[in-house]
Amino acid sequence: ETEHYSWFYEGRNGWWQYDERTNVELEENYNAKKRTFELLVAGYMYVIDLDNMVQMRRNDPSRRRRIKRDLVSAPKKGIAGLKIA
Ligand code: V3L
Numbered sequence: 001e002t003e004h005y006s007w008f009y010e011g012r013n014g015w016w017q018y019d020e021r022t023n024v025e026l027e028e029n030y031n032a033k034k035r036t037f038e039l040l041v042a043g044y045m046y047v048i049d050l051d052n053m054v055q056m057r058r059n060d061p062s063r064r065r066r067i068k069r070d071l072v073s074a075p076k077k078g079i080a081g082l083k084i085a
Contacts, residue, residue: 004073009055010066011077019080030069042080 007026008015018026022041029037030050038058039046045058048067057063078084 004071005069006072006074008068008070008074008076010068014075014077015068015070016081017072017076017079022080026069 005027007018007023009018010016017023019041022039025039026048029048035051036047036049039048039055041055046055047058047061048055053067054064055067056065076084
């Protein structure tokens with residue numbers, strides 16, 4: 001069931017869950033079979049590339065992180081930079 005899945009981006013030693021709004025955008029584009037699209041995250045435009053499963057800053061593609069779609073229950077550091085205990 002799709003509601004059991006969520007989107008994550010890579011941190012230093014684990015994965016961060018995307019914020020809920022961005023997660024909805026990712027899921028909508030994924031379901032629409034878009035392969036690349038742009039997202040506004042914390043004031044910066046990021047390119048999402050679902051063929052390579054990465055996000056990168058639009059104005060600096062060297063700032064690249066792996067992303068994944070995984071079970072909501074997968075281990076994570078927190079949500080969008082907010083740590084969980
Ligand atoms: N959602 C929220 N913040 C993001 C995202 C995103 N999808 N992508 C990048 N940032 P870059 P550790 C992350 C933030 O890739 O200790 C985490 O959320 C990013 O935040 O060069 O390494 C943590 O807050 C970073 O602060 O564009 O696991 C923080 O890193 C900034 O944008 C530390 O996490 C530049 O990332």
